[in-house]
Amino acid sequence: MFLERFYPGEWIDSTYDIPWEDWYCRGFRGVIFDIDNTLVEHDAPANARACELFARLRGLGFATCLLSNNREPRVASFAEVVGGSAYIYKAGKPGIKNYKKAMRLMHTDKGTTLFVGDQLFTDVYGANRAGIYSILVKPINPREEIQIILKRYPEKLILHFYQKKILTER
Numbered sequence: 001m002f003l004e005r006f007y008p009g010e011w012i013d014s015t016y017d018i019p020w021e022d023w024y025c026r027g028f029r030g031v032i033f034d035i036d037n038t039l040v041e042h043d044a045p046a047n048a049r050a051c052e053l054f055a056r057l058r059g060l061g062f063a064t065c066l067l068s069n070n071r072e073p074r075v076a077s078f079a080e081v082v083g084g085s086a087y088i089y090k091a092g093k094p095g096i097k098n099y100k101k102a103m104r105l106m107h108t109d110k111g112t113t114l115f116v117g118d119q120l121f122t123d124v125y126g127a128n129r130a131g132i133y134s135i136l137v138k139p140i141n142p143r144e145e146i147q148i149i150l151k152r153y154p155e156k157l158i159l160h161f162y163q164k165k166i167l168t169e170r
Helices: 002-006 020-025 048-060 072-081 097-106 120-130 146-169
Strands: 010-012 030-033 063-067 086-088 113-117 133-137
Touching: 002 120, 002 146, 010 146, 020 048, 030 097, 048 063, 048 072, 063 072, 063 097, 072 086, 086 097, 097 113, 097 120, 113 120, 120 133, 120 146
Parallel strands: 010 133, 030 063, 030 113, 063 086, 113 133
Antiparallel strands: none
16 A cells, blocks of 8 residues: 555654663664654754663663754754764655665664654655664654644544554554
8 A cells, every 4th residue: 555655663652652671672773763853842952851861772772873854063963962872964864875874873774773753754754665663753842844734734644544554453
């Protein structure tokens, strides 16, 4: 089905609700993150919660990489504040080139890498195209730029069919 290319591996409320220890036990060793509305509100700096998450992930043994379509100053400063995560700016999501580059930076592969983001058409679609398990999270803040708001309408339709598929598989 055409829409399935946009379906996440999982859909949960928040990045901060992901059971990281479980994923580590399942053999995952790297996490690629979107930043805006995934880790913090759009254009917000890294906060204590994000810093604690990255420290926790490092403590578990995860490598991390920020993958953002934003410019370098935004992404580099966020990476520095959370403790020195690898990062890729102007990533061109949903193109797969930089998803692959992120895995190289973390020394992981498709089978050991997770992707976490809040948008289907850039984040999840790109991860799926790259063969990476994708986790969709709900946006932290519903206030967004107009181009993102316009994408949320077709996302709602796709997520309706995604939920329907999940319910029929149970």
